[in-house]
Amino acid sequence: MTDTHRASIILGITGGVAAYKAAELARLWIKAGYAVQAAMTEAATHFVGTATLQALTGRPVLTDLWGTAGSGMDHIHASRQADLIVVAPASADFMAKLAQGRADDLLSTLCLARACPLMLAPAMNREMWANPATQRNLAQLIEDGVHIVGPDSGEQACGETGLGRMSEPQAIFEAVEAMLFDGVLSGKKVLITAGPTYEPIDPVRGITNLSSGKMGYALAAAAREAGAEVTLISGPAALATPAGVSRFNVTTANEMFDAVMECAAKQDVFISVAAVADYRPAEAGAQKIKKSEQPLTLNLLPNKDILASVAALPKAPFCVGFAAETEKLLEHAEAKRQKKRLPMLVANLAQHTLGADHAELVVLDDRGSHPLPAADKLTQARRIVSHLAKLLS
Ligand code: CTP
Secondary structure, three states, rough: OOOOOOEEEEEOOOOOOHHHHHHHHHHHHHOOOEEEEEEEOOOOHOOOHHHHHHHHHOOOOOOOOOOOOOOOOHHHHHHHHHOEEEEEOOOHHHHHHHOOOOOOOOHHHHHHHHOOOEEEEEEOHHHHHHHHHHHHHHHHHHHHHHHHHHOOEEEOOOOOOOEEEOHHHHHHHHHHHHHOOOOOOOOEEEEEEOOOOOOEEEEEEEEOOOOOOOOHHHHHHHHOOOEEOOOOOOOOOOOOOOOOOOEEOOOOOHHHHHHHHHHHHHHEEEEEEEOOOOEEOOOOOOOOOOOOOOOOOOOEEEEOOHHHHHOOOOOOOEEEEEEEEEEOOHHHHHHHHHHOOEEEEEEEEEEHHHOOOOOEEEEEEEEEEEEEEEEEHHHHHHHHHHHHHHHHH
């Protein structure tokens, strides 16, 4: 397919009620800039019309092994041009066929002749899914390197409730995003700060904030997934270190500054997610401050801005900032991006995001603003990594 597309996907559709959801999946990909070639089994055409898929993808749908393209080699040509084949829905019968390496219709032949990854979104009755034969086929397919997304649990077309519903198109879309961007940061060194800082007032009290560290840790996981060598410098956070990530713990903004500056110049990317305290007590008492009837005044000194210091280095890595605002999100965030001279900044409304598992974000770069609709933090982290990878390339 053409260079102007992000990637070329063959959307395989097999027979099942969930076939109607494949139209929405095609729409999501087209909107996101992918080239989509639909290929349907004969059974699938009883559930959704080829005209619908043709209209959405702008290409005739492949249905027949003995196609009209002339050479009779449609399956070889189509599978060679694809970056990925996704079969959604994948019926129990189709999974059985793939597990055995059979090729008796166009879609199964495309899958067998492919030179690209294959992803299946199974959809079937819960008993069919639970059947040992299907589970055996599933295990074989996973062993063969086939990617599986879903199925979900819920109400089924047959009226029963259980595991077997096809994953929602948005979830399949996200799984493909994650897979296609696997390795996009390979060979890159990425430094990430996360969590709050803690500025001691005395040995038992201090100034901190509500940052949980979840977003920074999710980004460390996503950058690692994308193949980067990741260093995480974390303020106090009760989170497990993502697999394969080197983590260094710090407490204060000054410690975080020193840890970051020690390795920043050797990095390709710096992602500053930490909620660094802007001020610290001028002096931390060596002993616990005793209560008295008098008002207590704390003298606060400004902390150094870690992100701005890294961005100002002579050989600065590509710097990504975060902005937590409570109002006028785009205006304040863009002003912050300009002031700290950042090529990319991720903005959110603090009251909706702090400590939460889900976040609605906006990425700002030289081309404008790019909304990332509400999703869990790992999904958002993968989207941020995809965006970052595109800017780096
Ligand atoms: N940041 C930093 N060092 C600081 C303060 C902030 O590295 N001492 C980084 C954060 O990690 C984030 C970005 O700067 O990537 C924005 O931080 P934020 O606190 O929202 O902005 P401030 O510049 O501190 O402005 P304000 O608090 O007035 O909103």
